[in-house]
Amino acid sequence: MWDNRIEPLSDIRETNDRIMISVDLPFVNSKDQIEIYVYENLIEIVANTSKSIRWRRGISAGEAFETSQYEKRVKLPFTVTEDDVKATFKNGILLIIVDKKNIKKRKVNVY
Amino acid sequence: MSSDVKPNMPEKKYGNITVTELEPIPKGLIAIEGLPDIGLVGVIASSFLIDTFNLKPVAVIKSPLMPPVQVVHMGVIVEPIKVFGNDSILVISSEVPIPATLITSLATAIAEWLTEKRISMLISLNGYPSQKRIDQIEPHVVAVANNLSLIEMIKQKNIEVLDDGFISGVFALLMSELAAKGTNAIALIAQAFENYPDPGAAAASLKAVSGLINLKLDLKPLLDKADEMRLNMSNLVQQTAAQKQGIEGPLTTMYR
Numbered sequence: 001m002w003d004n005r006i007e008p009l010s011d012i013r014e015t016n017d018r019i020m021i022s023v024d025l026p027f028v029n030s031k032d033q034i035e036i037y038v039y040e041n042l043i044e045i046v047a048n049t050s051k052s053i054r055w056r057r058g059i060s061a062g063e064a065f066e067t068s069q070y071e072k073r074v075k076l077p078f079t080v081t082e083d084d085v086k087a088t089f090k091n092g093i094l095l096i097i098v099d100k101k102n103i104k105k106r107k108v109n110v111y
Numbered sequence: 112m113s114s115d116v117k118p119n120m121p122e123k124k125y126g127n128i129t130v131t132e133l134e135p136i137p138k139g140l141i142a143i144e145g146l147p148d149i150g151l152v153g154v155i156a157s158s159f160l161i162d163t164f165n166l167k168p169v170a171v172i173k174s175p176l177m178p179p180v181q182v183v184h185m186g187v188i189v190e191p192i193k194v195f196g197n198d199s200i201l202v203i204s205s206e207v208p209i210p211a212t213l214i215t216s217l218a219t220a221i222a223e224w225l226t227e228k229r230i231s232m233l234i235s236l237n238g239y240p241s242q243k244r245i246d247q248i249e250p251h252v253v254a255v256a257n258n259l260s261l262i263e264m265i266k267q268k269n270i271e272v273l274d275d276g277f278i279s280g281v282f283a284l285l286m287s288e289l290a291a292k293g294t295n296a297i298a299l300i301a302q303a304f305e306n307y308p309d310p311g312a313a314a315a316s317l318k319a320v321s322g323l324i325n326l327k328l329d330l331k332p333l334l335d336k337a338d339e340m341r342l343n344m345s346n347l348v349q350q351t352a353a354q355k356q357g358i359e360g361p362l363t364t365m366y367r
Contacts, residue, residue, distance in 0.1 A: 009345050011306045022245075024307040026341035053342060091311070092341070093245050093304070 005071040006055050008047070012074065019098040021074055027053060028070070031089040036096065040079045043096065045072045078103050115171050115190045123227075125220030127174050134169040134196075138229040141324055142201040144221075146192075146281050147208045147351040149238035150303030151344050153282075155313035156236045156320075157195075157204040159333045166195035166202055172221070176213050182206045200326075201230065208351040209281055218281050222288030233289055233296040234323065235282035236316045238303030250302035250315040257290035261297055268322045273300065297323070306352050308344035310337035 009024040027049035028034065037044040047070040056064040076098065084099045116131050123130045145157025160166065172192040181188040191207040209217060225233060244250060253273040254265045265272055278286075278298065286296040299319045303312035314330045321328045 009307050009348065024304070024341060024345075026338040055342075090245050091248070092338070093307070095245060 128220035150309030152238035218284035240305030
């Protein structure tokens with residue numbers, strides 16, 4: 001969590017050929033409210049809500065604040081370019097698919 | 112003692128579970144179970160029923176094995192696991208996840224208490240995790256019953272029956288316990304987001320309830336508040352998913 005941005009709920013799954021990152025974005029109505037950046041092995045997602053929302057940090061008596069932005073950063077175990085990353089936004093869920101086919105496999109000798 | 116329970120209210124003990132009745136409960140009611148599970152389908156649906164029918168708290172369920180958590184509403188502590196009702200339905204709901212260690216005793220206690228209350232039927236509302244949920248405007252709902260005679264009724268209401276598979280969690284044990292006591296139980300299981308609160312799945316399960324027991328429901332207010340619910344229930348869905356992983360390990364492939 002950074003400043004007054006909320007970290008949204010997310011789920012990351014990996015298969016042999018891709019990594020799937022889904023992010024739940026309530027109050028985000030359009031893909032135009034979402035920006036995705038790729039920095040080497042980091043994917044950053046910033047999304048603007050269509051209205052200001054009141055949020056309380058943690059489940060107990062945390063400090064409440066108003067916000068209209070989500071931010072989520074996902075660190076990958078390898079470097080990617082924007083060509084390896086595809087994103088769709090449907091039913092309030094952002095789905096990012098990171099293609100692993102360009103990752104170079106290096107053989108390690110066994111001694 | 113919370114604001115729900117007053118001194119000298121009748122308490123019934125079922126092993127390590129205590130049910131305190133706040134109001135007299137008529138016989139023959141339909142009970143709806145909406146404890147936290149996949150996508151918080153039951154929690155969202157039961158919360159909608161409580162608001163829509165202005166249901167009052169009629170019983171509190173407690174256990175010394177629950178985590179030491181009290182829910183605070185408008186500055187006052189309230190019990191997290193409650194039964195709400197009127198003269199036709201009971202709704203069992205919880206604002207906290209049920210610890211895996213408590214599932215068996217809770218299901219046994221609820222089944223025993225509901226049988227004593229001579230409910231006509233239990234309908235349990237749950238979700239099943241599906242990666243295809245993202246593509247569905249209206250999620251798919253399947254039903255499971257605890258005896259064969261209910262299957263025909265479910266089919267007549269045009270609800271699909273889950274022919275083969277398995278179910279887990281409080282509702283699975285609850286249905287089994289009720290079967291042993293001769294009490295009817297049906298679970299409606301909606302395709303849901305596994306790790307996110309899913310008001311759309313809750314609406315789909317309520318639509319099935321509506322068809323099953325001829326309960327008139329306008330689901331538009333629920334869908335209108337979907338974003339608010341998804342945001343407000345994010346903590347509970349995370350805790351529930353963690354508990355569910357503890358029960359099942361990696362989730363079933365059968366449902367995907």
